[in-house]
Amino acid sequence: MGEDVMSWQDCIRDVPDFPKPGIIFKDITPMLANGAAFAQVIDQMAERVGPDVDAIVGVESRGFIFGAALAFKLGLGLVTVRKPGKLPADIHSVEYELEYGVDRLEIHRDALSHGHKVVIVDDLLATGGTAAATVELVRKLGAEVDSCLFAIELGFLDGRGALDSVKVDSLISYD
Incomplete structure (x- = not known):
């Protein structure tokens, strides 16, 4: 589990036909299980965060890990x-479209206020709906989005x- 690797990308596993036929799922769990x-990944992400950022915004659920x-x-x-119903205090919410429906x-x-500058972090950028909704939420609070940062981009x-309208950075892209 803790063995060294040439590169963290070597630890990404392709899982064909998940969650449905024709999809090749990029499984990050082997990379998370390998400490090195x-x-x-975290070192490379840290290099991309500017010095004047006030907070990291993590998106449920794998964005919490990173x-x-x-x-x-x-x-x-x-x-x-x-996701809906998980936060105990007053909230802002936003609905957004997924490939297969609507989510919130x-x-x-x-959590943030005017003048805060943040980086939004998640494991993967696919269609951008979740990240765009997160940008909208951060802006509703009056905060500024410095960038969106992802380990993997499809x-x-x-x-x-x-x-x-936002700077986007990813460590690796599958085109």
């Missing part, structure tokens, strides 16, 4: 964006198109 590989580790490494706070994300109203799905 996971450390590489966001928490990155926030810890940089000495920043972590703000969580959750929520953030605490007091470039062929053009998720960047949904985020055309």
Whole structure:
């Protein structure tokens, strides 16, 4: 589990026909299970975060994994964006479209305020709907989105198109 790897990308497993036929799922669990590989990812993400960022915003659920580790490494706070019904205090919410329907994300109203500058972090950029909804939530609070940062990007799905008003960075892209 803790063995060294040449590169963290070597730990990404392709799972054909998941969650449905014709999809090749990029499974990050082997990379997360390898301490050296996971450390590489967090180190590379940290290099892309500017010095004037106030907080990391992690998107449920895998964005929590990357966001928490990155926030810890940089000495920043972590703000969580959750699925409906998970946050106990006053919230802002936004609905967004998925390939297969509609979903909603929520953030605490007091999580950020005017003047805060954040980086939104998630494991994967696909169509960009989740990230765009998160950008909208952060802006509802008056905060500024410095960038969106992903470990993996599925470039062929053009998720960047949904985020055309925000700087987007990914460590690896499958085109």
